[in-house]
Amino acid sequence: MAGANPPQPANPQPQHPFPTYHTALDLPLQARLLCEIIDTVPIHDIEARLASTQIKPEPEMVQQVLKLSYNSPSAAVKFFRWAGLARKHSEHSWNLMVDLLGKNRLFEPMWDAVRSMKQEGVLSLTTFVSVFGSYCAAGRFGEAVMSFDVMERYGIQPDIIAVNCLLSAICREDNQTEKALEFFEKIKAKIPPDADSFAILLEGWEKEGNVAKAKTTFGEMVIRVGWSPLYISAYDAFLNTLLCGSQADEAIKFLQVMKGKNCLPGLKFFSNALDILVKQNDSARASLLWGIMVGSGLVPNLIMYNAMIGLLCNNNDTDNAFRLLDAMVFHGAFPDSLTYNMIFECLIKNKKVRQVGKFFNEMIKNEWNPTPENFTAAIKMLFDGDDPGMAIEIWDYMVQNSISPRDDAANVLILGFCSLGRLTEVRRFAEKMIDGKIIISESTMTKVKNACYKEGRSAREMYDNLLRKWKSSCL
Template identity: 75%
Template sequence: MAAENLSSLPPVPPLRFPTYITSVDISPQARILCEILAAAPVHEVEARLGSTLIQPDPETAQQVLKLSYNNPSTAAKFFRWAGLAQKHTGYSWNLMVDLLGKNKLFEPMWDAIRSMKQEGLLSLTTFVSVFENYCIARRFDEAVMTFDVMERYGIPPDIVAVNSLLSAMCREDNQTVKALEFFDRVKAKIPPDADSFAILLEGWEKEGNVAKAKNTFGEMVIRVGWSPDYMFAYDAFLNTLVRASNADEAVKFLQVMKGKNCLPGSRFFSNALDIFVKQKDSVHAVMLWDIMVGGGLVPSLVMYNVMIGLLTADNNIENAFRLLDGMAFHGAFPDSSTYNMIFECLIKNKMVREVGKFFMEMVKNEQQPTPANLTAAIKLLFDGDDPEIAIEMWKYMSTNNISPRDEGANAVLLGFCSMGRLSDLRRFAEKMIDERIIINESTMTKVKNCFYKEGKGSREIYDQISRKWKSSYV
């Protein structure tokens, strides 16, 4: 059927093009034509187009068609009019076929395809568009029928056509089973390649179908073997296992893949780490890490921090230190987040000696502890009979003006109270008040009790501190 017969489409009210006609990619001629299509009644479109005296070249026609998907009737009239002046290119015809398919106008779409056949302009691209639009419309049987009739139109169905239809089906929700039915029907005639299996595996991944993914993966290994080039298929298969909490099986398959030099890529690694974090599964995360890094993958700083965060949340400090020690080797230098996660874990587990040593390492490497970590560490060290390091931490907070530091200051004063170190208590309290640090009323009560039980002279010292404290709030 010729292009002019496309004008028999049912009329659709013209739509405005709010952003299209201001596009920087549109030519002046195409802009004029789009403005007419946007404003003219459908029955006047061709007359108004003719009045412009524009002879649209193929590029102009293509620009207008690309902007006309929301108005198929107007587009058809423009297509007929432009075709009278100059034959349309195969690309313009493909745009028209796609436009009609997107609007579910399948009968006119096939009319256009027949016209393309007569003019020798059909290509695989045409049929890929038809596959996609039938699948978007959930008319999967018609999509398969289109594949079956390709040869009648002079386009031999090959593996690219097979994979295009598989992909169109699998993009739609819960249609991978239907894609598999098509795959099973054609695979004897057209042998599948790695992309065929990758498309199906990505479909099973999206649907979370572990059993089908295992079957498809097994068939893939038998038919196309192993290759580092099949990374997308491996990623999809392993993601399916991990998301379904089949971590043991994922690790087993990873070990096999490592032996074949076919480990998945960083996409899977990053996704799997995120899943293990949500599942709070540090055991399998460590297994995954050791296989992937041992196989040559170089983790980024973000990956290291995700992993160390998971390990420290699970109090797995030994493996956290192991990863920290290996970071520089992989060119991922730890940042303050890395250090603070480990520092917090040491504090949480009351590892007094390690807290002090790690603090010194942080200072040496110019990695600043957070105010919350410093406050918690000061409390721990006073309780753990290591007040000198606690005092060093406070001096570090003061020297580096780390804020907020009110809670750290209160922790220092309470630590001196617990140890009965009145001279230090007085000296630090007065200095803190001078610096307008907020000392809590509950802290001052304990300071008072500490001084008062030592007799009259100490009471007078406290009273001086108290007056100074009260006046600082005036």
């Protein structure tokens, strides 16, 4: 490495950006100066400029500079060589150099550095993990596997940790879990897999949504390593794959088995699973999942309660929504505005006239107001459901508590009185609304006119007076 010419990037550069010294706000002054030389000085003048600084590059400084020089690999090699003249590089600095070259797809110089590390006695598994990752990021999976195969030649024993690092590097890339499986099948007779090996593959199948492969891998996992509460990440990945693959019944069956083995996943899985079932609008299976979770002693949080209550309300299951609402406080999850408004909206939508009034009073007692949209919808539904008294009570609450906007609710209230032929209240409420700068729409005024003109002369005069007041408010 020390005598090699600086590498020239023959291959296209990777697409992802590397960090630079420009954004490293806490970088020491001397390290910043070295980074600036690497970044701006012509390649042939770099070593002279570095020497002219008379900076003594300590290992920590070398590492700081290398981490911020991935965009300038040729200059970084010059810097590395210059810094090595003052003192031997640390293992960490060598590993950074290998990573820098690999991430820039300069694989021949990368291997020169690996060979130099062997000579220096600082080569380790960490080095090969970097090599695996660089080859996989470049889409050169065969060479990543070949790197694993030559580890012993470099004095590094290929063990299950190395296997898992390579599996992870392959699966990190999109749609490559099949290649990871090929390597797994080849190596498992020589180096028996552990739970982490299966977890990595299962997470790969989860990312790709491959239910069939996930089932096969999970089956082999159970045979080879058995059951354990320590394998939660593998279980999570497998169950998520089933759920996302529209196999919720299978997922729930496996959950029941896992519960019997005392190997249930944690709250994070149940939260993710609930999100999936909510998106699928699957309240029946979500309820089964919920029962397993709560029955196992796991305590749902407010977000999970709201997700479940929202799903039940979306399926018009107000009875179970109320049951969850009552249970929340016992688990320390106190209902909020969203909780109450989802249930209130569901009651309105299902025309539960008596329950709407009762629930409205419970909401305001607990200091949670309906949304303006729910105020409007409730007033309309109560008029349609022959309970104008409750509609007026809700409107009065809006006025007394200065809830805004209330234009829509005001118009609905006026139209409700029109539909009942209660024109005296139309006039009384409309005049107060106009005085209160509430906007009564033109279409509402047209319907008031139609209702008044059907009732005779006095009603017409009432409307004409109201119209004049309305027009003057619009000026």
